[in-house]
Amino acid sequence: MNLLQQIKDSFSRNIGSFDHGVHPSHHKEQTEKLAVQRLPFGKRFVIPLGQHIGAPANPIVQTGDAVKRGQMIAEAGGFISVALHSPVTGRVTAIGKERYSDGTFRDAIVIEADQYDSQQMEVNPIDWESLSTEEFIGEVQKAGIVGMGGAAFPCHVKYAIPDGSKIRYLLINGAECEPYLTNDHRQMLEQTEELLYGAEIVRQKLGAEEIVIGVEENKPDAVKALRDAIKPGQPVRVVPLEVKYPQGAEKMLIKSVFGVEVPAGKLPRDVEVGVNNVGTIIAIAEYFQTGKPLIERVVTVSGPGVSYPANLIVPLGTPIREVLDFAGGLTEETRQVVLGGPMMGDSIADLDAPMMKGSSGVLALTENEIGRPQEYNCIRCGRCVEACPYFLNPARFARLAKSRMYEEMAESYNVMDCVECGCCTYSCPSGIPIVQHIRTAKDHLRSMKGKVQ
Numbered sequence: 111m112n113l114l115q116q117i118k119d120s121f122s123r124n125i126g127s128f129d130h131g132v133h134p135s136h137h138k139e140q141t142e143k144l145a146v147q148r149l150p151f152g153k154r155f156v157i158p159l160g161q162h163i164g165a166p167a168n169p170i171v172q173t174g175d176a177v178k179r180g181q182m183i184a185e186a187g188g189f190i191s192v193a194l195h196s197p198v199t200g201r202v203t204a205i206g207k208e209r210y211s212d213g214t215f216r217d218a219i220v221i222e223a224d225q226y227d228s229q230q231m232e233v234n235p236i237d238w239e240s241l242s243t244e245e246f247i248g249e250v251q252k253a254g255i256v257g258m259g260g261a262a263f264p265c266h267v268k269y270a271i272p273d274g275s276k277i278r279y280l281l282i283n284g285a286e287c288e289p290y291l292t293n294d295h296r297q298m299l300e301q302t303e304e305l306l307y308g309a310e311i312v313r314q315k316l317g318a319e320e321i322v323i324g325v326e327e328n329k330p331d332a333v334k335a336l337r338d339a340i341k342p343g344q345p346v347r348v349v350p351l352e353v354k355y356p357q358g359a360e361k362m363l364i365k366s367v368f369g370v371e372v373p374a375g376k377l378p379r380d381v382e383v384g385v386n387n388v389g390t391i392i393a394i395a396e397y398f399q400t401g402k403p404l405i406e407r408v409v410t411v412s413g414p415g416v417s418y419p420a421n422l423i424v425p426l427g428t429p430i431r432e433v434l435d436f437a438g439g440l441t442e443e444t445r446q447v448v449l450g451g452p453m454m455g456d457s458i459a460d461l462d463a464p465m466m467k468g469s470s471g472v473l474a475l476t477e478n479e480i481g482r483p484q485e486y487n488c489i490r491c492g493r494c495v496e497a498c499p500y501f502l503n504p505a506r507f508a509r510l511a512k513s514r515m516y517e518e519m520a521e522s523y524n525v526m527d528c529v530e531c532g533c534c535t536y537s538c539p540s541g542i543p544i545v546q547h548i549r550t551a552k553d554h555l556r557s558m559k560g561k562v563q
Contacts, residue, residue: 131362135289142295155220156463157426161468190267194219198223198224258389265386269315278319281322281323282309283387299331304396305391306336306339308398415444428465429462445477447475493538494534494537530552
Protein backbone atom coordinates (compact mmCIF):
# COMPACT_ATOMS: atom_id res chain seq x y z
CA MET A 111 0.00 0.00 0.00
CA ASN A 112 1.47 3.37 -0.97
CA LEU A 113 1.72 6.39 1.33
CA LEU A 114 -1.22 8.26 -0.21
CA GLN A 115 -3.52 5.27 0.21
CA GLN A 116 -2.45 4.87 3.87
CA ILE A 117 -3.35 8.50 4.53
CA LYS A 118 -6.72 8.22 2.76
CA ASP A 119 -7.52 5.07 4.75
CA SER A 120 -6.60 6.82 8.00
CA PHE A 121 -9.07 9.62 7.29
CA SER A 122 -11.85 7.13 6.64
CA ARG A 123 -11.09 5.42 9.98
CA ASN A 124 -10.89 8.80 11.76
CA ILE A 125 -7.63 7.89 13.52
CA GLY A 126 -7.09 10.36 16.33
CA SER A 127 -4.43 8.77 18.49
CA PHE A 128 -1.06 7.04 18.64
CA ASP A 129 0.32 4.10 20.61
CA HIS A 130 1.57 4.52 24.18
CA GLY A 131 1.74 7.94 25.89
CA VAL A 132 0.27 9.07 29.23
CA HIS A 133 -2.77 10.94 30.53
CA PRO A 134 -1.75 13.69 32.97
CA SER A 135 -4.45 15.95 34.40
CA HIS A 136 -5.24 18.87 32.07
CA HIS A 137 -5.23 21.76 34.56
CA LYS A 138 -6.47 24.08 31.81
CA GLU A 139 -9.57 25.33 33.63
CA GLN A 140 -7.74 28.36 35.06
CA THR A 141 -7.19 30.02 31.68
CA GLU A 142 -9.09 28.21 28.90
CA LYS A 143 -12.01 30.68 29.12
CA LEU A 144 -9.86 33.80 29.52
CA ALA A 145 -9.51 36.04 26.46
CA VAL A 146 -6.02 37.14 25.48
CA GLN A 147 -4.90 40.46 27.01
CA ARG A 148 -1.95 42.66 26.14
CA LEU A 149 0.78 43.04 28.73
CA PRO A 150 1.66 46.75 29.10
CA PHE A 151 5.07 47.70 27.73
CA GLY A 152 7.79 47.81 30.36
CA LYS A 153 11.00 49.81 30.45
CA ARG A 154 13.91 47.41 29.87
CA PHE A 155 14.00 44.64 27.27
CA VAL A 156 16.71 42.00 26.83
CA ILE A 157 16.83 40.38 23.37
CA PRO A 158 19.00 37.23 23.46
CA LEU A 159 20.92 36.60 20.23
CA GLY A 160 20.59 32.83 20.60
CA GLN A 161 16.93 32.29 21.43
CA HIS A 162 16.32 29.75 18.66
CA ILE A 163 17.82 26.45 17.49
CA GLY A 164 20.82 27.09 15.24
CA ALA A 165 23.41 29.84 14.97
CA PRO A 166 22.90 33.01 17.07
CA ALA A 167 21.97 36.19 15.23
CA ASN A 168 24.59 38.89 14.56
CA PRO A 169 23.92 42.41 15.90
CA ILE A 170 23.60 45.21 13.32
CA VAL A 171 23.06 47.99 15.90
CA GLN A 172 25.42 49.61 18.38
CA THR A 173 25.07 50.88 21.92
CA GLY A 174 23.37 54.27 21.83
CA ASP A 175 21.42 53.65 18.61
CA ALA A 176 17.78 54.69 18.49
CA VAL A 177 15.52 51.88 17.25
CA LYS A 178 11.90 51.64 16.15
CA ARG A 179 9.45 48.91 17.11
CA GLY A 180 9.79 46.12 14.57
CA GLN A 181 13.19 47.33 13.30
CA MET A 182 15.75 44.60 12.59
CA ILE A 183 18.51 44.71 15.19
CA ALA A 184 20.34 41.46 14.35
CA GLU A 185 20.79 39.51 11.12
CA ALA A 186 20.55 35.74 10.80
CA GLY A 187 23.88 34.11 11.63
CA GLY A 188 23.51 31.44 8.95
CA PHE A 189 20.83 29.48 7.14
CA ILE A 190 19.69 27.79 10.36
CA SER A 191 19.20 31.10 12.10
CA VAL A 192 16.75 34.01 12.03
CA ALA A 193 16.78 37.77 12.32
CA LEU A 194 15.85 39.60 15.53
CA HIS A 195 13.82 42.80 15.84
CA SER A 196 13.23 45.41 18.48
CA PRO A 197 9.99 44.82 20.42
CA VAL A 198 9.75 48.52 21.25
CA THR A 199 10.71 51.97 20.10
CA GLY A 200 13.62 53.08 22.26
CA ARG A 201 17.40 53.08 22.52
CA VAL A 202 20.05 50.35 22.65
CA THR A 203 21.73 50.65 26.05
CA ALA A 204 24.03 47.60 25.97
CA ILE A 205 25.23 44.67 23.91
CA GLY A 206 26.86 41.93 25.95
CA LYS A 207 26.34 39.10 28.39
CA GLU A 208 22.94 38.84 30.05
CA ARG A 209 21.49 36.11 32.23
CA TYR A 210 19.11 33.64 30.58
CA SER A 211 16.32 31.76 32.33
CA ASP A 212 18.57 28.69 32.80
CA GLY A 213 21.07 30.76 34.76
CA THR A 214 23.77 30.97 32.07
CA PHE A 215 25.14 34.24 30.71
CA ARG A 216 24.97 34.71 26.94
CA ASP A 217 25.05 37.52 24.39
CA ALA A 218 22.03 39.81 24.13
CA ILE A 219 20.95 43.28 23.06
CA VAL A 220 19.44 45.48 25.77
CA ILE A 221 16.89 48.14 24.78
CA GLU A 222 15.34 50.82 26.96
CA ALA A 223 11.86 51.72 25.77
CA ASP A 224 10.85 55.29 25.00
CA GLN A 225 8.23 55.88 27.68
CA TYR A 226 6.59 58.66 25.63
CA ASP A 227 6.18 56.68 22.40
CA SER A 228 2.82 55.13 21.52
CA GLN A 229 4.60 51.91 20.40
CA GLN A 230 2.37 51.75 17.34
CA MET A 231 3.69 50.30 14.09
CA GLU A 232 2.84 51.34 10.56
CA VAL A 233 0.94 48.71 8.60
CA ASN A 234 2.97 47.60 5.57
CA PRO A 235 1.44 44.50 3.97
CA ILE A 236 3.70 42.26 1.91
CA ASP A 237 2.48 40.86 -1.40
CA TRP A 238 3.19 37.19 -0.75
CA GLU A 239 1.48 36.01 -3.93
CA SER A 240 4.13 37.68 -6.10
CA LEU A 241 7.01 36.02 -4.23
CA SER A 242 8.82 32.96 -5.53
CA THR A 243 9.24 30.07 -3.09
CA GLU A 244 12.85 31.12 -2.45
CA GLU A 245 11.80 34.74 -1.83
CA PHE A 246 9.04 33.56 0.52
CA ILE A 247 11.55 31.49 2.50
CA GLY A 248 13.83 34.52 2.73
CA GLU A 249 10.98 36.70 4.01
CA VAL A 250 10.06 34.20 6.73
CA GLN A 251 13.70 34.10 7.85
CA LYS A 252 13.90 37.90 7.78
CA ALA A 253 10.72 38.07 9.88
CA GLY A 254 12.43 36.02 12.61
CA ILE A 255 9.68 33.41 12.73
CA VAL A 256 10.44 30.17 14.58
CA GLY A 257 8.39 27.28 15.89
CA MET A 258 6.18 28.72 18.63
CA GLY A 259 5.35 25.44 20.33
CA GLY A 260 8.54 25.59 22.40
CA ALA A 261 11.26 24.12 20.17
CA ALA A 262 11.98 27.47 18.45
CA PHE A 263 13.26 25.80 15.27
CA PRO A 264 13.67 28.36 12.44
CA CYS A 265 10.48 28.07 10.42
CA HIS A 266 11.96 28.85 7.00
CA VAL A 267 14.22 25.79 7.19
CA LYS A 268 11.15 23.54 7.13
CA TYR A 269 10.00 25.26 3.95
CA ALA A 270 13.27 24.63 2.09
CA ILE A 271 12.19 21.32 0.57
CA PRO A 272 15.02 19.37 -1.11
CA ASP A 273 14.79 18.51 -4.80
CA GLY A 274 12.91 15.28 -5.31
CA SER A 275 10.76 15.78 -2.20
CA LYS A 276 7.31 17.30 -1.90
CA ILE A 277 4.80 18.31 0.76
CA ARG A 278 1.38 16.82 0.15
CA TYR A 279 -0.23 17.89 3.45
CA LEU A 280 0.29 20.95 5.65
CA LEU A 281 -0.45 19.80 9.20
CA ILE A 282 -1.27 22.50 11.75
CA ASN A 283 -0.54 21.48 15.34
CA GLY A 284 -3.40 22.63 17.56
CA ALA A 285 -3.11 19.74 20.02
CA GLU A 286 -1.59 21.75 22.89
CA CYS A 287 -1.19 18.61 24.99
CA GLU A 288 0.93 20.16 27.78
CA PRO A 289 -1.08 20.66 30.98
CA TYR A 290 -1.95 24.24 31.98
CA LEU A 291 -1.13 25.83 28.58
CA THR A 292 -4.03 27.42 26.68
CA ASN A 293 -2.39 30.03 24.44
CA ASP A 294 -2.90 27.99 21.23
CA HIS A 295 -6.49 27.26 22.26
CA ARG A 296 -7.29 30.95 22.70
CA GLN A 297 -5.61 31.88 19.41
CA MET A 298 -7.66 29.27 17.54
CA LEU A 299 -10.79 30.91 18.99
CA GLU A 300 -9.79 34.57 18.71
CA GLN A 301 -7.64 34.54 15.56
CA THR A 302 -9.39 31.90 13.52
CA GLU A 303 -9.32 33.91 10.29
CA GLU A 304 -5.63 34.73 10.67
CA LEU A 305 -4.84 31.05 11.25
CA LEU A 306 -6.65 29.97 8.08
CA TYR A 307 -5.11 32.84 6.10
CA GLY A 308 -1.58 32.01 7.21
CA ALA A 309 -2.15 28.32 6.51
CA GLU A 310 -3.30 29.09 2.98
CA ILE A 311 -0.18 31.19 2.36
CA VAL A 312 2.07 28.32 3.43
CA ARG A 313 0.00 25.72 1.59
CA GLN A 314 0.31 27.57 -1.69
CA LYS A 315 4.02 28.26 -1.30
CA LEU A 316 4.77 24.63 -0.46
CA GLY A 317 2.46 23.30 -3.15
CA ALA A 318 0.52 21.21 -0.62
CA GLU A 319 -2.81 19.71 -1.57
CA GLU A 320 -4.60 20.11 1.75
CA ILE A 321 -4.42 21.79 5.15
CA VAL A 322 -5.17 19.53 8.10
CA ILE A 323 -5.61 20.99 11.60
CA GLY A 324 -5.27 18.56 14.52
CA VAL A 325 -7.01 19.63 17.75
CA GLU A 326 -7.43 17.62 20.95
CA GLU A 327 -11.02 16.82 21.87
CA ASN A 328 -10.85 18.83 25.10
CA LYS A 329 -11.12 21.95 22.91
CA PRO A 330 -14.53 21.41 21.22
CA ASP A 331 -15.13 25.15 20.90
CA ALA A 332 -11.91 25.48 18.87
CA VAL A 333 -12.92 22.59 16.61
CA LYS A 334 -16.30 24.23 16.01
CA ALA A 335 -14.82 27.71 15.44
CA LEU A 336 -12.40 26.39 12.85
CA ARG A 337 -14.98 24.29 11.03
CA ASP A 338 -17.44 27.21 10.96
CA ALA A 339 -14.78 29.49 9.46
CA ILE A 340 -13.84 27.13 6.62
CA LYS A 341 -15.41 28.33 3.39
CA PRO A 342 -16.94 25.88 0.90
CA GLY A 343 -14.28 24.47 -1.38
CA GLN A 344 -11.38 25.40 0.90
CA PRO A 345 -8.88 22.52 1.12
CA VAL A 346 -8.99 22.45 4.92
CA ARG A 347 -9.86 19.61 7.29
CA VAL A 348 -10.14 19.71 11.11
CA VAL A 349 -9.33 16.43 12.87
CA PRO A 350 -10.29 15.94 16.55
CA LEU A 351 -7.64 14.00 18.49
CA GLU A 352 -7.69 11.87 21.61
CA VAL A 353 -6.58 13.79 24.69
CA LYS A 354 -3.22 12.20 25.40
CA TYR A 355 0.33 13.35 26.02
CA PRO A 356 2.50 13.93 23.91
CA GLN A 357 -0.15 14.32 21.22
CA GLY A 358 1.50 17.57 20.11
CA ALA A 359 4.88 15.99 19.28
CA GLU A 360 5.03 16.24 15.49
CA LYS A 361 5.72 12.55 14.86
CA MET A 362 2.90 11.55 17.21
CA LEU A 363 0.60 14.07 15.56
CA ILE A 364 1.35 12.64 12.12
CA LYS A 365 0.65 9.13 13.41
CA SER A 366 -2.64 10.24 14.99
CA VAL A 367 -3.91 12.18 11.98
CA PHE A 368 -2.60 10.16 9.04
CA GLY A 369 -1.86 6.74 10.51
CA VAL A 370 1.66 7.01 9.10
CA GLU A 371 4.82 6.55 11.16
CA VAL A 372 7.83 8.77 10.52
CA PRO A 373 10.83 6.40 10.62
CA ALA A 374 13.61 6.97 13.15
CA GLY A 375 16.13 9.44 11.81
CA LYS A 376 13.66 10.82 9.25
CA LEU A 377 11.67 14.06 9.12
CA PRO A 378 7.97 14.74 8.50
CA ARG A 379 8.78 15.83 4.94
CA ASP A 380 9.99 12.28 4.28
CA VAL A 381 6.34 11.20 4.53
CA GLU A 382 5.19 14.25 2.52
CA VAL A 383 3.89 16.19 5.54
CA GLY A 384 4.86 19.66 6.75
CA VAL A 385 4.08 20.53 10.39
CA ASN A 386 3.64 23.96 11.96
CA ASN A 387 2.29 25.15 15.30
CA VAL A 388 -0.83 27.34 15.49
CA GLY A 389 1.13 30.32 16.80
CA THR A 390 3.73 29.98 14.04
CA ILE A 391 1.10 30.10 11.29
CA ILE A 392 -0.60 33.12 12.87
CA ALA A 393 2.77 34.90 13.09
CA ILE A 394 3.24 34.30 9.35
CA ALA A 395 -0.24 35.68 8.62
CA GLU A 396 0.46 38.81 10.69
CA TYR A 397 3.78 39.39 8.97
CA PHE A 398 2.36 39.31 5.46
CA GLN A 399 -0.82 41.18 6.45
CA THR A 400 0.86 43.99 8.39
CA GLY A 401 4.64 43.70 8.02
CA LYS A 402 5.05 43.01 11.76
CA PRO A 403 7.92 40.56 12.41
CA LEU A 404 7.99 38.24 15.39
CA ILE A 405 8.39 40.70 18.26
CA GLU A 406 5.74 39.38 20.65
CA ARG A 407 3.85 36.19 21.39
CA VAL A 408 0.88 34.84 23.37
CA VAL A 409 1.88 33.30 26.70
CA THR A 410 -0.18 31.40 29.29
CA VAL A 411 0.51 32.45 32.89
CA SER A 412 -0.96 29.85 35.19
CA GLY A 413 -0.47 27.42 38.05
CA PRO A 414 -1.65 27.36 41.69
CA GLY A 415 1.09 29.83 42.63
CA VAL A 416 -0.35 32.61 40.45
CA SER A 417 -2.94 34.98 41.89
CA TYR A 418 -4.61 35.96 38.60
CA PRO A 419 -3.94 33.50 35.74
CA ALA A 420 -4.05 34.95 32.22
CA ASN A 421 -3.30 34.55 28.54
CA LEU A 422 -1.11 37.50 27.58
CA ILE A 423 0.46 39.07 24.50
CA VAL A 424 4.02 39.57 25.77
CA PRO A 425 6.70 41.62 23.96
CA LEU A 426 9.82 39.50 23.54
CA GLY A 427 12.58 40.48 25.94
CA THR A 428 10.17 41.33 28.77
CA PRO A 429 11.50 40.19 32.17
CA ILE A 430 9.63 37.14 33.47
CA ARG A 431 9.12 38.99 36.75
CA GLU A 432 6.99 41.65 35.01
CA VAL A 433 4.79 38.98 33.46
CA LEU A 434 4.18 37.44 36.89
CA ASP A 435 3.61 40.84 38.51
CA PHE A 436 0.86 41.58 35.98
CA ALA A 437 -0.78 38.29 37.01
CA GLY A 438 -0.85 39.43 40.63
CA GLY A 439 2.55 38.14 41.66
CA LEU A 440 3.49 34.82 43.23
CA THR A 441 1.72 33.41 46.27
CA GLU A 442 3.70 32.44 49.37
CA GLU A 443 3.14 28.77 48.54
CA THR A 444 5.06 28.99 45.23
CA ARG A 445 8.13 26.77 45.18
CA GLN A 446 9.10 26.69 41.49
CA VAL A 447 8.52 28.75 38.35
CA VAL A 448 8.63 26.89 35.05
CA LEU A 449 9.07 28.33 31.57
CA GLY A 450 6.88 26.29 29.21
CA GLY A 451 4.72 23.35 30.26
CA PRO A 452 5.19 21.11 33.31
CA MET A 453 6.21 18.06 31.26
CA MET A 454 8.96 19.54 29.06
CA GLY A 455 9.43 23.03 30.46
CA ASP A 456 12.50 24.23 32.35
CA SER A 457 12.76 25.58 35.86
CA ILE A 458 13.61 29.29 35.90
CA ALA A 459 16.84 30.27 37.65
CA ASP A 460 16.28 34.05 37.50
CA LEU A 461 12.95 35.86 37.35
CA ASP A 462 14.65 38.85 35.70
CA ALA A 463 15.56 36.71 32.68
CA PRO A 464 13.74 37.63 29.44
CA MET A 465 10.79 36.03 27.68
CA MET A 466 11.89 34.52 24.37
CA LYS A 467 10.35 33.28 21.13
CA GLY A 468 9.86 29.75 22.44
CA SER A 469 8.35 30.82 25.78
CA SER A 470 4.84 29.39 25.60
CA GLY A 471 3.99 29.59 29.29
CA VAL A 472 5.04 30.74 32.74
CA LEU A 473 3.84 28.38 35.47
CA ALA A 474 4.03 28.96 39.21
CA LEU A 475 3.95 25.63 41.01
CA THR A 476 3.62 24.76 44.69
CA GLU A 477 4.96 21.84 46.73
CA ASN A 478 1.94 19.75 45.71
CA GLU A 479 3.01 19.83 42.05
CA ILE A 480 6.78 19.61 42.35
CA GLY A 481 7.22 17.45 45.41
CA ARG A 482 9.51 14.67 44.23
CA PRO A 483 8.53 11.20 45.45
CA GLN A 484 11.07 9.08 47.29
CA GLU A 485 13.22 7.22 44.80
CA TYR A 486 13.41 3.45 44.95
CA ASN A 487 15.27 0.88 42.88
CA CYS A 488 13.86 -0.01 39.47
CA ILE A 489 11.45 -2.96 39.81
CA ARG A 490 11.50 -3.67 36.05
CA CYS A 491 7.75 -3.28 35.81
CA GLY A 492 7.93 -2.01 32.22
CA ARG A 493 5.60 0.94 32.73
CA CYS A 494 8.11 3.38 31.23
CA VAL A 495 8.39 1.14 28.17
CA GLU A 496 4.60 1.04 27.86
CA ALA A 497 4.44 4.82 28.18
CA CYS A 498 7.23 5.74 25.74
CA PRO A 499 5.64 6.90 22.46
CA TYR A 500 8.90 6.23 20.62
CA PHE A 501 9.07 2.55 21.70
CA LEU A 502 12.39 2.98 23.50
CA ASN A 503 13.52 1.39 26.76
CA PRO A 504 13.86 4.30 29.23
CA ALA A 505 14.68 2.08 32.22
CA ARG A 506 17.71 0.72 30.39
CA PHE A 507 18.77 4.29 29.54
CA ALA A 508 18.59 5.23 33.22
CA ARG A 509 20.69 2.24 34.29
CA LEU A 510 23.32 2.91 31.65
CA ALA A 511 23.39 6.63 32.44
CA LYS A 512 23.96 5.92 36.14
CA SER A 513 26.91 3.78 35.10
CA ARG A 514 28.10 6.53 32.72
CA MET A 515 27.95 4.15 29.76
CA TYR A 516 26.96 7.00 27.47
CA GLU A 517 28.57 5.79 24.26
CA GLU A 518 26.82 2.42 24.53
CA MET A 519 23.49 4.24 24.96
CA ALA A 520 24.06 6.01 21.66
CA GLU A 521 25.55 3.16 19.66
CA SER A 522 23.38 0.24 20.77
CA TYR A 523 20.19 1.74 22.15
CA ASN A 524 19.53 4.93 20.12
CA VAL A 525 19.25 7.30 23.07
CA MET A 526 19.32 10.29 20.70
CA ASP A 527 15.89 9.21 19.38
CA CYS A 528 14.46 10.22 22.77
CA VAL A 529 12.67 13.60 22.61
CA GLU A 530 12.68 14.00 26.42
CA CYS A 531 8.88 14.16 26.64
CA GLY A 532 8.95 12.92 30.25
CA CYS A 533 6.38 10.11 29.87
CA CYS A 534 8.86 7.69 31.47
CA THR A 535 9.38 9.74 34.61
CA TYR A 536 5.66 10.44 34.89
CA SER A 537 4.81 6.72 34.78
CA CYS A 538 7.61 5.36 37.00
CA PRO A 539 6.23 3.91 40.27
CA SER A 540 9.74 3.93 41.79
CA GLY A 541 10.06 7.71 41.46
CA ILE A 542 13.18 7.48 39.28
CA PRO A 543 13.88 10.74 37.39
CA ILE A 544 14.49 8.81 34.17
CA VAL A 545 14.30 11.72 31.75
CA GLN A 546 16.88 13.67 33.79
CA HIS A 547 19.32 10.75 33.46
CA ILE A 548 18.66 10.69 29.72
CA ARG A 549 19.27 14.43 29.40
CA THR A 550 22.58 14.07 31.24
CA ALA A 551 23.64 11.34 28.83
CA LYS A 552 22.64 13.30 25.74
CA ASP A 553 24.41 16.44 27.00
CA HIS A 554 27.58 14.39 27.52
CA LEU A 555 27.35 12.87 24.04
CA ARG A 556 26.85 16.29 22.44
CA SER A 557 29.80 17.78 24.31
CA MET A 558 32.04 14.88 23.28
CA LYS A 559 30.97 15.27 19.66
CA GLY A 560 31.80 18.98 19.83
CA LYS A 561 35.28 18.23 21.19
CA VAL A 562 35.94 15.74 18.39
CA GLN A 563 34.87 18.24 15.75
